[in-house]
Amino acid sequence: MKALITAGGRGTRLRPLTFTTNKHLVPIANKPMIFYAIEKVRDAGITDIGIIINDGDNELPPAIGDGSRWNAKITYIPQVGGALGLAHAVGAARDFIGEESFLFYLGDNIILADLSPFIERFHSENLSALLAFSKVKDPHRFGVPEFDGDRLVRVIEKPQIPPSDFAVTGIYIYNSDVFQAVDSIKPSARGELEISDAHTWLLENDRPVGWEPITGWWKDTGKPEDLLDCNQFVLDRLGFAETDKNASIPASAIIKGRVSIGKNSRIGDNVYIQGPAVIGDNASIENAYIGAYTSIGSNTVIKGTNIQNSIVFDGANINTDSVISDSLIGYNARITSAKDTLPKGHRLFVGDNSFIEL
Numbered sequence: 538m539k540a541l542i543t544a545g546g547r548g549t550r551l552r553p554l555t556f557t558t559n560k561h562l563v564p565i566a567n568k569p570m571i572f573y574a575i576e577k578v579r580d581a582g583i584t585d586i587g588i589i590i591n592d593g594d595n596e597l598p599p600a601i602g603d604g605s606r607w608n609a610k611i612t613y614i615p616q617v618g619g620a621l622g623l624a625h626a627v628g629a630a631r632d633f634i635g636e637e638s639f640l641f642y643l644g645d646n647i648i649l650a651d652l653s654p655f656i657e658r659f660h661s662e663n664l665s666a667l668l669a670f671s672k673v674k675d676p677h678r679f680g681v682p683e684f685d686g687d688r689l690v691r692v693i694e695k696p697q698i699p700p701s702d703f704a705v706t707g708i709y710i711y712n713s714d715v716f717q718a719v720d721s722i723k724p725s726a727r728g729e730l731e732i733s734d735a736h737t738w739l740l741e742n743d744r745p746v747g748w749e750p751i752t753g754w755w756k757d758t759g760k761p762e763d764l765l766d767c768n769q770f771v772l773d774r775l776g777f778a779e780t781d782k783n784a785s786i787p788a789s790a791i792i793k794g795r796v797s798i799g800k801n802s803r804i805g806d807n808v809y810i811q812g813p814a815v816i817g818d819n820a821s822i823e824n825a826y827i828g829a830y831t832s833i834g835s836n837t838v839i840k841g842t843n844i845q846n847s848i849v850f851d852g853a854n855i856n857t858d859s860v861i862s863d864s865l866i867g868y869n870a871r872i873t874s875a876k877d878t879l880p881k882g883h884r885l886f887v888g889d890n891s892f893i894e895l
Contacts, residue, residue, distance in 0.1 A: 538656065540578040540640040541630050543623065543707075544571055545591045545616045558868065559596050561644045563764060564850060566771040567799075567815050567832050569600065571644045573771075575607055578642060581652040584609040587633040588644070589626045592617050622729030627711075628719045636713050643707025647767045649774075650751050656710065658747065665714040665744035666736065668692075669751040670703040679704035680733040682748065689748055691740055694725065694733035705733070706751050714744050761865055768848050769830045772813035781818075799835060817851065828862075841874070 544561040561571035571588075578586060586604060590597050592615040604611035616629045627641065640656065650669075659667040670682060676699040683691050683700040692705060709732070718735040725731045739746050772795075780786060781800040790804045794812025798804065802816055805823035810816075814827055817835030827833065828845025837849055840856040847864040849855070855866065857874035866872070870887045887893060 538583055538638050538640060539634055540583040540586045540642060541589065541614075541627070541634065542571065542574050542578065542586060542642045542644045543589045543626055544597055544644045545589050545594075545620050545626065559591075559594070561597065562600055564832065564834060564848065565647065565764065565767050566775060567817050567834060570647065570767070571597075571601065573647055574642050574644045575601070575604075575609070575611075577648065577652060578640060579607045579609055581640070581656060583640060585612075586610065587612045587614050587630050589614050589616050589629060591615070591620070620729075622724070623732035624719045624722060624730035624735045627715060627732070627735070628730070631716055634713070634716075638710065638712045641709040641711060646707035647770065648706070648708065648751065649770075652708070655708070655749070658749070659710040662747055663745065664710070664747045665712050666739055667710040667747045667749070668736065669706045669708040670748055671706050671751045672702050673704040676702055676704050680731075680736070681705070689740065689746060691737040692733040693737075694731040703750075705736075708751070714739060718742075718744075762863075764848060764865060765830075765846060765863060768832055769846070772815065772830055772832070775813070775815075794829070811845075834868075 544559065562569045565573065575586065586609050588597070588601065588611055590613050598613050601611060612633055614630050614633055616626050638659070640652065655667065655669065673679065677695060677697060680692050680694050681696055681699040681701055682689055682703050682705065683693060693700065715735060718738040719730065721738050722730060722734040725734065736746065780798040783800050784798045785803040786792070786798065787804065787806050789806045791809040796810050796812040797815045799816055799818035799820065801818055802820040807824045808822050810827040811829050813829060814831045816822070816833040817837065819835055820833055820837045822839045824841045825839045826843040827839070828843070830846045831844055833839065833849045834851035834853065836852050838854045838856070841858050842855050842861060844855070844861040846862055847866065849866045850868040850870070852869040853866045855861070855872045857872050859874065864887070866887050872893045
């Protein structure tokens with residue numbers, strides 16, 4: 538079995554961050570989110586992986602590499618013509634997939650479930666497709682299954698009135714029948730080839746389509762608050778509590794809980810770090826409070842700041858006496874202090890190379 542991971546699109550709901558950074562490289566606990574997808578696929582025993590990228594993308598391939606770090610082989614597949622829907626992305630991978638079955642994984646999804654039982658069921662029942670569903674509060678944001686009793690009859694993309702409280706998660710398994718489905722559907726009103734329409738075609742043409750509720754935690758990182766939720770989730774479950782031997786930490790610094798501190802990072806005297814938290818390499822933290830569920834990237838400078846439940850990207854420089862909470866601070870962003878600024882608390886969603894005076 539092969540795997541196909543999506544990493545295209547424009548990430549419009551995460552702008553301004555995604556004006557300059559591919560959404561799938563946004564760090565979760567200081568690791569690009571797409572790395573979690575690759576690891577999940579690799580852990581399921583799949584090492585021949587195709588990644589769908591925007592046509593002309595020169596950012597993702599060098600960031601991810603050839604797959605050798607995961608003992609896998611990665612092939613990059615441009616989605617020529619633009620992001621014209623997930624079914625269009627599947628069609629773009631036809632030559633890579635050939636006649637094999639494949640796992641289709643949306644690269645901006647973070648999940649806890651082990652995929653191996655999912656794959657085993659697909660093979661044992663000789664299915665054309667197997668879909669993973671999850672109950673959500675806002676199904677109108679997703680593809681939503683419609684049932685006749687317990688029988689799945691169709692899937693509707695982003696319905697205004699959802700026929701169930703399930704959403705189709707970003708995990709699918711297909712055999713080559715899906716390419717006939719993709720060839721048979723037409724663009725939706727928004728001009729895209731919807732994967733939900735391909736699922737409905739398979740059902741209406743008597744192809745065996747299975748489904749099951751996904752176990753464990755699942756998140757689609759479509760919005761800023763979703764990224765913070767994912768960061769919390771990963772930090773809660775990482776087994777780290779280590780400091781690189783080349784980090785500098787004085788005895789007077791207070792570090793509580795599970796905190797990872799990277800190579801050559803320097804922690805000052807008047808610093809309090811409350812885990813779970815992760816700090817990258819070559820970071821400098823002085824006279825600051827780093828609260829729980831905060832990820833501080835590499836080559837960052839944090840001075841005189843209280844920050845919590847936030848993601849700070851590599852190269853950011855924060856020097857302010859303001860309280861920062863529930864925030865995303867982009868690559869090389871700079872935040873400085875303006876003493877007269879009120880109120881003291883700020884909620885920030887800051888894009889790359891930004892300058893903000895607080």
